[in-house]
Amino acid sequence: MNFKNHFEELKRRNVFKAALAYLVVSWVIVQVASIVFPAFKATPGALRTLILVLVIGFPVWLIFAWVYEVTPDGLKKTKAVARNESITGETSKKFNQIILGALIVAIVLLAVNVYGTYTRNGPEVSDTKPDKSENIPAIDSESDQEKSVAVLAFADMSPEKDQEYFSDGISEEILNYLAKNPELSVISRTSSFSFKGKDTDIREIGKKLNANYVLEGSVRKADSTLRITAQLIHVDDGAHLWSETYDRKMDDIFSIQDEIAEAVTKNLEASLLGKEIAEVDTEAYNKYLQAKHLWNQYTQESLENADKLINESIEIDDNYAPAWLMLAIIKDSRRNMNFINRESAAKDIDKAIDKAISLDPEYAEAYAFAGRIALRNINYTKAEINFKKALELAPRNPDVLILVSQLPTLDIKVRIRIVKKAIELDPLEYINYYRLSYLYFLDEQYEKALKTQEKYMLYYPNSMGDYAGKAEILAQLGKEREALEALEKEKDEFLKAYGNAMVTMILYAGEKTDQTIETFKTKYGQQDPYMVAQMYAWQNKKDKAFEWLGKAYKVESVNLVQIMDDPYMKNLKNDRRWEEFVEKIGFPQKSNLEINLD
Known part of the structure; x- marks a missing residue:
């Protein structure tokens, strides 16, 4: 049989349609299984096994479609069926119906999946192009968070209710230890402890924290005697996977912490690190x-x-x-x-x-804090070295990420992504919205800066300087009335004076602006000359701006770290003195620090 005749025979026996029907139906089966299996706590291996069976079954199905034919009398070998008795035409129509029906089901499943992804994560946001809405980073899918655990603040059950510091400390030590395990995704302290003292349902806690498991407990301490209870709960169904009560002396506190951590990792099928608490x-x-x-x-x-x-x-x-x-x-x-x-x-x-580092060379938080201190000392090289080490040790630690985001030699959009990742990992640490707003301001994304600032202020409505900062953003957006109203609510005298000078400078010009700047300079100029330099730079009064930058350098103003991204300094960057000053303060080129935020 030549190739053309062979091809025609494959068509006649409906082998092609049988193959297409098999593939479409198999895809539907896999999609349904991926939804149903987790509901019955099936392991990931079950889905892999199903896919493997379907793959192996494909060539078997093709051979079957070639060898056998459906007849009114049942299955018969194709060779045994006379051409005038063959009903392959009717079989072809049935395959068409099967393929069409499976495709409809596939399209519905795909639409549901896309809709579910959109509603969970929101539309994708680009860091390079401003859009009309601000989307905080999407939460990882459940598969990514399979071993995500939140350690709640243990309750103080002591008779005098005076051991809160101790019960908090115990739970935090366990949290910190579990967080060092790369196989676990551990929700940060700030978010986990936000439910302290609240009668909140475990399912709601898990949903808000994006955690599949919750560890809770209590501590009762009397003199040198301890009773610690702990239980690990599966969020979806509230099932208690493990619970234990420990009655020990204070001397055994560290062994208890180890035992609790070991029980948690064992129940989550994760391996313990070799290092003990x-x-x-x-x-x-x-x-x-x-x-x-x-x-x-x-x-x-x-x-x-x-x-x-x-x-x-x-x-x-x-x-x-x-x-x-x-x-x-x-x-x-x-x-x-x-x-x-x-x-x-x-x-x-x-x-x-x-x-601290000499005692524990793998202490990520210590390296990160060392980086922060180096930044305060305007030592960017040392800061980057310490931040790099901290990231190598704890790349998903939100506290480490927030400190790294302060490195001004990183591209501003990378810094924004770092803070957004920290918010994803620590969703209830609302002060990070303030940090994100500040970075958006430096990047001149004022609409986003305003939105995140307002979100922060929902939770910290009376923090020092927040209304002055909001007024500054509103002024950049040209919202005069709202900016002045925000300024009136600022309670801190110094920051209100600074905010007033900046708002006046942005919105107005002429004598009114000059008087406001002069008033601030006279009263607060020596306190932070960098701020005066900002004002003169914005006005394009370059001689005075560089004069006050020199003063800021002499007093080692901490605000010098933002100079390269500061939007108020744009007018100075085409002046020859700019490069000289940047070199003088030792500001290096853009950082090559590699940061994996996946």
């Missing part, structure tokens, strides 16, 4: 937790007491890396609030960070 003297650990609790309150008195407690902790046991990092963080907070001498604080901070 770091141990420290129990009294030192208790003081460390107290210091951390007080630091979070962020008042002058709480920071002072936190400083005292963390030093006492280190005196008892100086081999615990987190305590040294906590010391650096507390000192930095007190320095930022001008509660302590800045020069002596700087030395203490550097010493504490170095000690």
Whole structure:
């Protein structure tokens, strides 16, 4: 039989239509299985097995279609059926119906899938072209989050209800340990702890945090005796996968944390890291937790007491890396609030960070904080080295990502993507919307800056400087009345004066603007000369702008880190003095830091 006759015979026996029908029906079966299997907790291997069976069945089906024919008397070998008795024409029509029906089902399934993806993730947003809406990064699909777990703040069940710092600390230590496991997606502390003290259904918590599992528990502490309960819950059906109660002495606290972490990873079919939770003297650990609790309150008195407690902790046991990092963080907070001498604080901070890293060379948060401090010291090279190390150790840690996003040598759009990724990983840390708004402002995406600023202010309506910042954005959008109304709501005197100068400068010109700038310069110019330089640069008064930039350099203004992306500095960039000044402050070329946000 020549090729043409063979081809015609394949058509006559409906082999081509049989093949098409098989492929279309197989595709529908796979799509239905991908929806149904997870509902019955089938493993990913079940779907792979089904696909493999269908693939193997395809050539078998083709051979079957060639060898056999459907007749009124049942299946017969094609060779045994006379041409005048063959009903292949009717069989062909049936195959057409099967193919058409399967295609309709396939189209419906595809439409449902596309709609579901759109409603979960929203339309895709480009970072390079402004659009009419702001979309915070899409949440990963359930398959990507198969081993996503949220560790809720353990409840304080002590008789006096005075062990909140301890119960928070226990749950946070477990969270931090689990977060180091690359096989788990662990929701950050800020988001997980946002449900503290609230009677919220587990399913709702899982939905808001994009977590498939929740670890919750309680701590009862009396003198040196502990009772810790913990339970791992599957969000979809509320099933308790594991629960345990531990009655131990305080000396066993670290072994309990290890046991809980091991139970969680075992139930989620993930392997534990080789490294155990770091141990420290129990009294030192208790003081460390107290210091951390007080630091979070962020008042002058709480920071002072936190400083005292963390030093006492280190005196008892100086081999615990987190305590040294906590010391650096507390000192930095007190320095930022001008509660302590800045020069002596700087030395203490550097010493504490170095000690933390020497004790734990894989401590990602310590490297990230070292990068932040290097930025404050206008040492961009050192900052990048530390950020790179932190990302290698913890690429999905939102706290690390937020610190890395402050690196001004990164492209501004990359910085925006980093913050959006941090929001995806830590959806209830609303201060990140403020950080995102700031980056949008630097990138002159003012509509997006306004939208994210307003979202932040829903949760932090009375934060210092927020209304002044909003007024500045509104002024850039030409919304005069709204900008002035926002300014009136600003309570901080210094930031209100700065905001007033910027809004006046943006919206108006002439004597009114000059007077406003002169007033700010006289009262606050020495406090931060960089801000005065911004005003003169925007007005294109280059001599005065460079004069005040020189003053900003002398006082090591922290605001110099934004100079390359600062929209107010655009008028200076075509002046020969610009490159000279950039070189003087040691601002390097754009960073080559590789950041994987997948």
